[in-house]
Amino acid sequence: MDDRPIADRWQDIVQHVKEEYLSETQAYPWIVGFSGGKDSTVVAHAVFEALLSIPPSRRNRPVHIVSNDTMVESPLVMAHLDSVTTLIEGAVEGLGLPMTVARTKPDLDKTFWVLLIGKGYPSPNSQMRWCTDRLKIQPTSTYIKDNISAHGAAIVVLGVRRTESIRRMQTVNKYENLRGSNLNEHSSIAGAYIFRPILELSTDDVWELLGSFPAPWGGTHTKLFQLYRDAEGGECPVVLSKDEAPGCGTKNSRFGCWTCTVVEKDKSLQGFIDSGQHAYKPLVAFRDWLVDIRNDPARRSAIRRNGRLTFDLSGKHIPGPFTIQARREILERLLQVQSEFGGQLITDDEVNLIHKFWAMDLQQQEGLANV
Ligand code: SF4
Numbered sequence: 001m002d003d004r005p006i007a008d009r010w011q012d013i014v015q016h017v018k019e020e021y022l023s024e025t026q027a028y029p030w031i032v033g034f035s036g037g038k039d040s041t042v043v044a045h046a047v048f049e050a051l052l053s054i055p056p057s058r059r060n061r062p063v064h065i066v067s068n069d070t071m072v073e074s075p076l077v078m079a080h081l082d083s084v085t086t087l088i089e090g091a092v093e094g095l096g097l098p099m100t101v102a103r104t105k106p107d108l109d110k111t112f113w114v115l116l117i118g119k120g121y122p123s124p125n126s127q128m129r130w131c132t133d134r135l136k137i138q139p140t141s142t143y144i145k146d147n148i149s150a151h152g153a154a155i156v157v158l159g160v161r162r163t164e165s166i167r168r169m170q171t172v173n174k175y176e177n178l179r180g181s182n183l184n185e186h187s188s189i190a191g192a193y194i195f196r197p198i199l200e201l202s203t204d205d206v207w208e209l210l211g212s213f214p215a216p217w218g219g220t221h222t223k224l225f226q227l228y229r230d231a232e233g234g235e236c237p238v239v240l241s242k243d244e245a246p247g248c249g250t251k252n253s254r255f256g257c258w259t260c261t262v263v264e265k266d267k268s269l270q271g272f273i274d275s276g277q278h279a280y281k282p283l284v285a286f287r288d289w290l291v292d293i294r295n296d297p298a299r300r301s302a303i304r305r306n307g308r309l310t311f312d313l314s315g316k317h318i319p320g321p322f323t324i325q326a327r328r329e330i331l332e333r334l335l336q337v338q339s340e341f342g343g344q345l346i347t348d349d350e351v352n353l354i355h356k357f358w359a360m361d362l363q364q365q366e367g368l369a370n371v
Contacts, residue, residue, distance in 0.1 A: 002200070006208045009201075010046075017050035017197050020182055021061055026193065028153040030063045031144055036081035037255060038206050039159030041224060042198055044088070045209075047157060048216040051097050063099045066143055070135040071105060071350075072112045072257040075280075075343055076272055080227055084217075091217035104139035111135070112259055113350045116290075117331050118357035119305070120321025123261040123294045135257065141189055148191035155183060160196045163203065230275040258283050261291045282337045283345075289333070295319075299326035307364075324358055324365075 002009055021030070032047055034040045044065055051059055065088060067081055085101050092099040108114065112131060115121040124131045147154040186192035198206070210221040258269055258280075266287055269280045293299050301320035304310050310318045322330070331354060338345040 006205060006212060009205070010209055010213065013046050013197055013201075014049045014053070016182075017046045018053055020195060020197070021047075021050055021054065022058065026153075026155060026183060027061055028151050028155050028193075029147050030061060030155050030157050030195070031147060032063060032065045032157040033140065033159070034065045034067045034085070035255070036067060036077060036084055036224075037159075038210060038224060038228065039161060039164070039198065041084070041159075041215075041221065042201070042206050042209055043157060043159040045213070045216060046197055048088075048091075048097075051099070052095070052216065056096065059098050061098070063097075064102055064143075064147070065099060066102045066104060066140065068104045068136055068140050070112065070257050071347070072135070072259045072345075074255060074258045074269060075283075075341075076227065076230075076277070077255050080223055083223070084215075087215070087219060088217045102143065104143050106135050106139050108349055108353055110138070111350055112257065113334070113346050114353050114357070116322075117327045117334070118350075118354035120301070120323070120327050120361075122300065122319075122322065123290045125294065126262055129262055131257070131262075144189055144192050148189070153191045153193065155193045155195050156186065157195045157197065159198055160194075161201050161203075161206070162199050230272050230277070259287055259290065261287065261294065279341060282340045286333060286337045290330070293326070293330075296326075299323060299329075324361060327354075327358065 020026075030047070032040070032044055034044050047063060051063070065085070067085060069078065069081075073081075085103070088099075089101045091097075092101065106112075112135060115130065115134070116123065121130055122128065144154050144156060183193040183195050186194055201209075207225075210224060214220050256263070258266065260266060266284055269284050269287075273280050273284065297319060299322055301323050302309065302317075304318070304320040310320075312318055331351070334346055
């Protein structure tokens with residue numbers, strides 16, 4: 001354990017980031033995974049400070065600050081992410097730093113609503129968690145892979161910490177020192193290397209840092225403190241592979257999607273409601289209803305999307321997707337919740353695609369009925 005004052009340890013972290021940035025053996029672009037949570041904020045902060053300490057003529061490596069929008073992100077978390085990334089963008093421009101601020105999203109035909117309401121996928125649960133890969137892993141991985149195609153490789157800078165969770169620690173230990181450098185090969189993206197500059201910080205260290213040093217892009221980290229206080233705890237970190245995905249949609253990930261039916265109870269929105277933000281009540285009620293109707297046989301089709309009746313090994317019938325009628329009911333309720341809430345919960349493009357999928361499914365059903 002490092003007992004030195006936090007300011008000294010912070011200096012070491014920034015120096016380490018600076019040396020790594022200037023390293024010529026691994027001169028690939030950096031992609032900083034930025035969820036807006038405490039850990040990735042500290043990492044972005046360190047990268048920012050390191051770049052500021054390097055003369056402009058030597059700032060040759062491009063840095064991307066990349067956040068992902070699942071399109072069902074908790075609205076308060078999204079508002080925070082929007083305001084911080086806008087500040088970062090402004091500071092990057094003003095200071096002439098070689099940084100790009102980017103936002104990734106799932107493909108339109110893979111969003112939570114298009115799959116649930118358009119195709120009738122049953123609300124995700126721990127056995128059938130179809131969402132993490134499509135909403136989180138694929139969008140960020142595509143961004144990384146595009147950079148690997150353009151530059152031969154890419155270095156992903158993550159706010160992973162050894163003490164964060166047992167599962168993450170196992171992942172960290174598994175890939176330690178793979179290349180005899182500060183970098184580790186990514187477990188599933190060829191050409192991606194991981195750099196983890198705050199690996200040894202504890203949660204208390206992270207809060208102490210955020211409380212001690214103002215954000216280098218302007219403003220303070222006060223809103224972040226408030227967000228955590230109201231959400232009562234943990235965060236949904238940047239998820240890049242299935243190895244790390246168990247942290248998503250568990251009781252530890254209170255900053256996940258507001259629609260998350262994998263968790264038993266939504267803790268983050270409930271935390272915001274408990275701290276006086278009553279506008280989120282209809283969202284929590286809607287999410288709870290999605291959990292309740294999941295296994296209602298009247299709302300599920302007997303056959304699966306491939307047109308077949310399916311049974312598991314014990315002979316138990318596995319129901320198919322939500323019926324078109326149930327999907328209509330879900331969309332109607334969602335639009336009602338959206339108007340009560342007064343903020344966008346589903347986009348027009350998603351609604352249009354949902355109608356297209358319904359039309360296709362109805363056509364297919366009519367075709368089957370006429371056989
Ligand atoms: S937070 Fe929940 S709904 Fe969102 S991707 Fe993770 S498991 Fe799926």
